Amino acid sequence: MASIIVGLETYPSFTEKYGTIVNFLEHLILGFFIAEIFIKIGAEGSHPWSYFKNGWNLFDLFIVVALLLPIDNQYFIVLRMLRLLRVFRLISALPRLQILVRALLKSLPSMGYVFLLLCILFYIYGVAGTFLFAENDPIHFSSLPKSILSLFQVVTLEGWTDLMYIQMYGCERYGYDGIEALCTNPSALPLVGVIFFVSFVMLGAMITINLFVGIITSNISDSVDEFKQEQDKKLEKVIKEQNQFSKVSRVEGQLLAIQEQLKDMHSSLERIRTDISDY
Missing domain, CATH: 1.20.120.350 (Voltage-gated potassium channels. Chain C)
Incomplete structure (x- = not known):
């Protein structure tokens, strides 16, 4: 609500x-x-x-x-x-949702190293892309920040083939329709473009992302085990409290039985006292 x-x-x-x-x-x-x-x-x-x-x-x-x-x-x-x-x-x-959140939080340290690896990969390919494609594709690779931003688009697999085709066929033949004035130095690099983008997709989008998924999956499994252990501890605590309550109940029962016996003994003593007085 x-x-x-x-x-x-x-x-x-x-x-x-x-x-x-x-x-x-x-x-x-x-x-x-x-x-x-x-x-x-x-x-x-x-x-x-x-x-x-x-x-x-x-x-x-x-x-x-x-x-x-x-x-x-x-x-x-x-x-x-x-x-x-x-x-x-x-x-x-929602306990199951707690498991997922706990797994994500536990994954942060390991994911930090994977993120660092991804940053190194972005930097290497960003510098290489700027050197290779700056003249042919100034919109996407004229500077290091633009190159890294374009590589982020590639790693999400969103329109990455268009970027590759610009480098393969040259900006005068692909990708610069209507903005031909920006295509001042077209140069087609078909082999280099394919190797560059396919290798980056393989390393960035597949291997690195799968590392993230693997880390999270592993920590989810650990979080499930921890959750089960916590539930077992809570259950043991409840059972222990119930056992203590049962012991107290048994002691109370024994005390009540002793009290009844004392009452019977008191009644017997009163009858004996009465009999002695009558005698």
């Missing part, structure tokens, strides 16, 4: 028409969030601080505290952005 309201607030007509209702729902949902926090803390029993050991609980607490802060009208856009954070509470509500 909170996520839907955040989306509906992007329509000014809806906000103007149902502003009062939206404001009421905002406060109602915030009240539910606060109640949920206290319920979770209370559920920890004699160890309420255990609530703060869970990262998702801290995330929920941060959102609620941020929404409770007094914000002036001039910073209303900040309040709206904070409300947008409530959409992320879906992550804490």
Whole structure:
């Protein structure tokens, strides 16, 4: 509901028409969030601080505290952005989604090295592309920044063949229709163009991207195992608490039985005392 309201607030007509209702729902949902926090803390029993050991609980607490802060009208856009954070509470509500997010976060260090490798690849091919194709294709390869930007287009596999054909056939025959004035020094490099772009697609779009996918897949598997271990620990904790409760119940039962026996003994003593008095 909170996520839907955040989306509906992007329509000014809806906000103007149902502003009062939206404001009421905002406060109602915030009240539910606060109640949920206290319920979770209370559920920890004699160890309420255990609530703060869970990262998702801290995330929920941060959102609620941020929404409770007094914000002036001039910073209303900040309040709206904070409300947008409530959409992320879906992550804490869906365990399977938590696994995916955890895997992505764990993948960041390894992905950093792959990203560094990709940057080196972009730099090498960017410099080479500038030297090779700057005169023939000034729009895409006249400078190193333009070359790197064009290579980014290639690595996404979006229209990369057009860039290759410009180098293969020359700018006077392909790609510069209507802008012939920019094609001042056409030079066709069919073999070099094919080797350059095909090798870059193989290295950048296939091998490197597959490395990203492999890292994420591996970490998803590890996150699933960690999630199962956490669930097993929670289950063991519940079973342990139930066993302790059962022990307490048995002790209470034994105490009640002893109490009944004492009552019977007391009654017997009273009868004996009465009999002795009568005698």
